[in-house]
Amino acid sequence: MATRYSSPLSSSLDVERVRRDFPALAQKIHGHPLVYLDNAATTQKPNAVLDRIRKSYIEECANIHRGVYQLSERATAAHEAAREKVRHFLGAKQTSEIVFVRGATEAINLVAQSYGRSHIGERDEILITAMEHHSNIVPWQMLCHERGAILKVAPMDDNGDLIFPEYEKLLGPRTKLVAFAYVSNALGTVNPAKAMIEAAHRQGAVVLVDAAQAVPHCELDVQDLDCDFLVFSGHKIYGPTGIGVLYGKQHLLEAMPPWQGGGDMIMSVTFEKTTYAPPPAKFEAGTPDISGAIALGAAIDYVQSFGMPAIESYEADLLRYAETALAQLPGLRLIGKPKHRVGAVSFMLGDIHPHDVGTVLDRYGIAIRAGHHCAQPTMKRMGVPGTARASFAFYNKTDEVDTLVSRLAETQKMFRP
């Protein structure tokens, strides 16, 4: 039924093989095959991850860093092996720089509350960009409010690209911290992270990179980037919800006060005085999401079995195909045309409200996001109340793009005959 909108992909990745690893993709929604295009919100999970969760609860279910018995030793070993996988994946120097948290949001809050409260004072400045997710705005606003600091926002142009000279101008001696999304969740813009970090460092600011939308799509190396902090969520890279990562340079993590107090984060406790454990344990109070961390390790193994370069090149082809196909639909307007894009395409279908588009597509089994994408300032800048957003993973295929476009055409006929 669907027409092809451009030539098929040249990439060598066998998408049908990939899809067989994801049991969720085989289901039907309202009687139609599921076309899951909301991967920027969360990704579906491969068998490798699902099986690993089950295994951890059957063969390794014990608390970590405590037990003297074998189950606990296994759980501890698997948990710490996952930390090593994350370290290797990000190119960090040592595993002590990898802190497990609930997700990117918690990691940003941790840095704001621990590093921010101890290093940022009155009239100091924090610089973010105009394309941040609320999770990279609100924690800084809260910190600024508490400390009397000032939040500055680097602007973007009509294409959804950062205006780099303006960004540079906003950096100054009072800039203590810069926080930005590597990839915009709403527009798919890839920011020039390395140049942004270099410029911030020249002013002596520390830099936090929100890599939630980047890690599933791009090869990253924290040493090459030279970022001071980097955060991401496990569930956006085929891992479970409830687990995420804060990377921080060793000397910064060491200088930061603990965030939450409790078990596992101490050296010794008396009623008079507590000595804290070194990082990462200092920031991991309480029993963590043990199986979540282990399963995140399995998710990283899974993507690395293909290799990030292969995933990147397949997704780049798919995204180009989607952009071309969507642009051919009369009346469809792409929101944001960044120079370099990964993951997501935002659009308006004429003046049809994105929620109506989303509701109609859902009845055809197509899952997209409709609304402001937790990035209201981004929407405001682009002059729209919200958008429809299709976001891709390397299990998506061109047939699904064709289905999306033909159903969008039907939606137009229904609302604007």
Place this chain on the structure above:
Amino acid sequence: MNELDDLYQEVILDHERNPRNFAKLPTANHQAEGANPLCGDHVTVYLDVKDGVIRDISFQGEGCAIAKASASMMTSVVKGKSLADASDTFKRFHQMVTGGQDPCFDLEALGKLAAFSGVSAFPVRVKCASLAWHTLNAAMRESEPAPAIDEASKKTEK
């Protein structure tokens, strides 16, 4: 696709394309604003009330087809009604869109508002259909209407 056709009935799409009473009301003596912060939809409802009767009504705002059509149809239905009747219509409309009505619910009594009965199959869209009505309710409950004509007509504070 039956549920979709039930949701987006022709009369709803017509009101979405050509909303009725879609303007500011110069004679308004009651007004209220409503919003669904999660989806960004917002509406302002203007009322001209005299002796307990809605003499005129209009709305402005932004929203999806369901929200817009619901606001438009609401204005045409409650114009000329008493506040009590409008309130009662809202109650029955709300029962219908949430699917909470009893078995002997009289759908026909809702007249053209029955077009929104399909909403109950779409739980996340209930808030779209009821936004304008909640806002009308808030406007009606404004205890002290702003004087539309002159200071002399202003009632004493309660």
